Amino acid sequence: MNHISGYRGNIRLWLKGYLFIGVAVLILAVLFYSNHIISRMEEQSEATTRLFSRFIADVVLQVQDVGKRELLQEVLREIKLPIIFSDADGRPLAWHRVGIPEPSDEEFATLLSIDPKDPPPGKIKRLVEMAADFDEANSPVPVRLGVSGNIQGYVHFGASELQRELRLMPLIQLGIFLVFMGVGLLGFRYLKLSEQRSIWIGMAKETAHQLGTPLSALLGWTQILKDKINEGKFDEVSLSLGEMEEDLNRLNKVTGRFSKIGSRPELTGIDIAPVLERTVSYFHRRLPSIKADSTISIDVGEIPKVEANEELLEWVLENLFKNGLDALGEGGGRIQVSTKHDASKQCVDIYIRDTGRGVPAVDRERIFSPGFTTKKRGWGLGLTLAKRIIEEYHGGELKLVESKPGKWTTFLIRLPVA
Incomplete structure (x- = not known):
């Protein structure tokens, strides 16, 4: 029935395979769900930005020039997204949460005179390049006057801080899973090694015990033989030899048992x-x-x-x-x-x-x-x-x-x- 024990070995192998596949499926499911949430967040961000652009078109661009900039900056401060607002030609007029300080009055007065295709080095050039990067990830939202009016400007937006953190979440989760599995494998390996050490120690003790009994008996029978011979009781020697033969057979049986451990008997x-x-x-x-x-x-x-x-x-x-x-x-x-x-x-x-x-x-x-x-x-x-x-x-x-x-x-x- 060797095939039965082999079958049980295959079952253990299958169980390990199923466990590995199960963990992999769990990781993929978590990653998929996280990406799904991130996509929903991005859709929500884009919808929020488009709503903001319509507000700019309907309100901000229709107010007097004196209060236009202040109102625009106030609205930007309430938006939790990195946003750059430019005119129709691509000149940055206002921005928020992009890591660049707001322009001073003198800088703002010069913004309308720059060439967006060849911006001056420094803050303005960084803003133009950042707006281009935003446009690669998200289409800029045009700002129009009226339903079908001319385009007055664009809203360029990137991922919010929350979105960036969410995008890192699958990698963090994957790292946690890998660390958890690594610690689990190390723990399992330690337990296996500890179990093997216990088995080897136990085997050594069991071997000593199995061999010790017949060896002690043989030493005793040897002394008895010497005494019988010295006393001239040769008729009793045969009885002692029979007992010694039984102990020798016992030793041979013990060695046969241990020789079969670890190999297929x-x-x-x-x-x-x-x-x-x-x-x-x-x-x-x-x-x-x-x-x-x-x-x-x-x-x-x-x-x-x-x-x-x-x-x-x-x-x-x-x-x-x-x-x-x-x-x-x-x-x-x-x-x-x-x-x-x-x-x-x-x-x-x-x-x-x-x-x-x-x-x-x-x-x-x-x-x-x-x-x-x-x-x-x-x-x-x-x-x-x-x-x-x-x-x-x-x-x-x-x-x-x-x-x-x-x-x-x-x-x-x-x-x-x-």
């Missing part, structure tokens, strides 16, 4: 009943020393073979049994193992229940996370490795089915039928 059709019985027997022999007053029972019905790697499956069972025994507490308890064939789903279910302290509701979502443990000397890697072995390598499922604090906890291993 070979899956074959196996009968899980012997695997369960062998694991239960292994813990049965050690119950008096590790958890007195405790029992492990097994009920295996008629089930088909499953597609699995025997060594890795045995490792998963050992981890779940160890967790169950740790959960029983000082008073001991029971661990019950049962199996069920689900023909509709083409899988075999293995239920492992302990009558221990249970898992609190707040911890049920985190028990498979690397580094999470409630043990004083634990590294929080056993269930993480077990879940990865079952789900990524076997295409199966490992989950906490139910847990009642102070009464029981049940785990489910689901494996596909061979």
